[in-house]
């Protein structure tokens with residue numbers, strides 16, 4: 731190596747020695763934690779709520795066919811006939827009150843409310859609707875809680891089979907916005923009936939024959955109703971189902 735190259739190497743070594751002399755290694759303290767700076771969190775947008783359109787109660791033959799497709803009645807109804815002024819639950823309890831058997835009334839469903847728009851029109855050409863109220867309240871005899879469609883369909887089939895097609899099922903009252911049930915309570919605000927939620931119907935036969943109502947009430951139990959009451963002039967039948975008032979947040 732020439733003198734010029736050796737001098738350059740010596741100089742380089744001297745610089746390195748000087749740098750190493752400046753580095754202090756403190757073995758007594760742990761290494762400082764490594765700080766990792768994360769990018770700022772960004773909010774995840776909430777999904778846009780889907781607002782389902784509410785449907786006006788209606789008698790829709792297509793909806794009726796869809797909801798009742800495949801509904802089969804039990805082959806034989808062996809539930810005992812229900813004497814006049816007696817009531818019974820589906821599991822055979824003759825003492826239990828309606829509110830305990832099927833759930834208490836949650837509210838009075840008023841026309842054009844959210845719960846009202848969830849009622850369905852039970853239109854069946856073989857069922858008779860009394861429709862004795864003046865318009866537009868007469869159509870309320872067709873309005874029921876959706877869970878009542880199948881029991882009513884089965885009951886209609888059972889009535890046809892029981893009396894050989896000579897007797898028709900008649901609905902004299904279903905949903906009621908007029909608070910005309912429980913007239914003994916003079917204060918409309920405290921009147922109590924599952925008719926106000928569309929969870930009860932009053933049933934008769936046509937021709938009217940009170941002697942058939944013990945059997946009609948029994949058939950209602952076999953059809954899927956949860957509590958029935960033979961009120962002499964009609965059979966009151968109700969279902970256990972989530973109140974539409976509850977579904978609508980009332």
Ligand SMILES: [Zn+2]
Pocket residue numbers: 903925930931932966967
């Ligand atoms: Zn009733």
